[in-house]
Amino acid sequence: MLVETMVVGFVQTNCYLAWNEATKEGFLVDPGDNAPLILDTVRRLGVQVKLIFLTHSHFDHIMALAEVAAATGAKVAIHESEAAEIAAPSPATLRALGLPALQIKPAPADILLKEGDTLPCAGETLKILHTPGHTTGSVCIDTGKLLFSGDTLFEDDCGRCDLPGGDYSVMLSSLRRLAALPGDRVVYPGHSVSTTLARERQVNGDMLRALRSAQ
Numbered sequence: 001m002l003v004e005t006m007v008v009g010f011v012q013t014n015c016y017l018a019w020n021e022a023t024k025e026g027f028l029v030d031p032g033d034n035a036p037l038i039l040d041t042v043r044r045l046g047v048q049v050k051l052i053f054l055t056h057s058h059f060d061h062i063m064a065l066a067e068v069a070a071a072t073g074a075k076v077a078i079h080e081s082e083a084a085e086i087a088a089p090s091p092a093t094l095r096a097l098g099l100p101a102l103q104i105k106p107a108p109a110d111i112l113l114k115e116g117d118t119l120p121c122a123g124e125t126l127k128i129l130h131t132p133g134h135t136t137g138s139v140c141i142d143t144g145k146l147l148f149s150g151d152t153l154f155e156d157d158c159g160r161c162d163l164p165g166g167d168y169s170v171m172l173s174s175l176r177r178l179a180a181l182p183g184d185r186v187v188y189p190g191h192s193v194s195t196t197l198a199r200e201r202q203v204n205g206d207m208l209r210a211l212r213s214a215q
């Protein structure tokens with residue numbers, strides 16, 4: 001599985017294109033902004049996008065969703081508890097951040113995700129881990145080798161928990177759960193650089209706190 005990272009929008013959100021080298025079938029994670037860049041990349045690499053995953057519904061992960069979904073014909077997948085938010089984006093998070101309201105085109109979900117779902121795509125079995133804490137419906141997408149962690153797990157950090165729907169104690173439970181995944185993963189977070197699960201288990205202060213608080 002190959003992964004192309006596109007940094008999009010004014011809070012530098014990572015949009016990922018992941019695909020199978022042989023079949024060219026793939027999926028996108030978090031088309032946060034800059035639909036022309038995302039669509040050019042899909043075309044340049046010749047990928048057939050089957051699914052668009054949203055790790056959560058914050059504006060910086062969904063602003064190009066409607067345009068990218070329409071252009072690719074891919075099915076849109078988000079946790080069931082945040083589907084209403086992409087069908088009718090609300091200004092609550094923007095307001096909490098002190099930002100002006102943005103016009104975000106609505107894009108209804110085709111697939112409502114829940115904990116433990118598995119979706120076949122690009123020759124992989126994609127497993128959905130419901131990891132609330134940053135938002136109530138945050139998910140990670142796990143291939144067993146790669147983990148698309150949204151704003152749950154970052155390099156040396158985790159997502160903020162002070163926005164509507166956020167809860168740090170719930171975040172700690174989610175981080176504990178990610179730490180307990182067997183073996184290693186390359187982690188592709190919603191912001192900043194990619195890392196590995198093995199490294200984060202060693203040095204991530206929030207993950208270490210989560211592990212300590214379980215004892």
Ligand SMILES: [Zn+2]
Nearest residue numbers: 056058134151
């Ligand atoms: Zn977020």
Ligand SMILES: [Zn+2]
Nearest residue numbers: 058060151190
């Ligand atoms: Zn974000």
